[in-house]
Amino acid sequence: MRWHPNPEIQALAKKLFAQSAGSRGDVIAAYAKAMGAPADARHGEAIFRRECMACHKIGNTGRAVGPDLTASSFRDPAALLTQVLDPNVYVPPNYESYICIDNDGRVITGILTAQTATSVTLTQQEGVAATILRTNIESLNTTGKSLMPEGFERTITKEEMRDLIGYLQSAQGPAAASPLEVGTLPAMVEPEK
Secondary structure, three states, rough: OOOOOHHHHHHHHHHHHHOOOHHHHHHHHHHHHHHHHOOHHHHHHHHHHHHHOOOOOOOOOOOOOOOOOOHHHHHHHHHHHHHHOOOOOOOOHHHHEEEEEOOOOOOOEEEEEEHHHHEEEEEEEEHEEEEEHHHEEEEEEEEEEEEEOOOOHHHOOOOHHHHHHHHHOOOOOOOOOOOOOOOOOOOOOOOOO
16 A cells, blocks of 8 residues: 555555554564573464464465465574564565556555466465466565565564474474485386397
8 A cells, every 4th residue: 555556555554554663673682582482383383374474484384475484493593583583584585575566556466376367366365376367467566575564573472482483493304204205216127138
């Protein structure tokens, strides 16, 4: 809504979504102080289910809108904290949010997940996909930002964040299937006679 063509809507959106919690660095520093205590990964899983699984997956839990967090156990807690509290610090191009305004003035926001010569598909929270015909698009622009909103400090306490980070680091995806062994094992092959 902050990029809507109507200046009145832009002004209202900027006022509504104005940051009240200070800079992202200040928020991260305040939360980092709580990271030293032991985390409760079981409680962190509940926080993941409440706050994150609408857009992220760990194993078979959640939706694959944003990055899959199954491999997050290899990441540094400070890096995870920064990615949660400042999601726009680094946004891979395939996870940039797009804003589409159609010919009827409807605004559709999401990640560009498919496009053809005749349509584009934007995927939103909960994995909801909206396909728009190119002939119905008035404008389509990237925000250069993540679909993940800033401001999780409003809904996640410092202790909950510590537990969430602990869960992200300890979570394992589904057990890997055994590798297919047809033609993949090194061996000597004798020609048939």
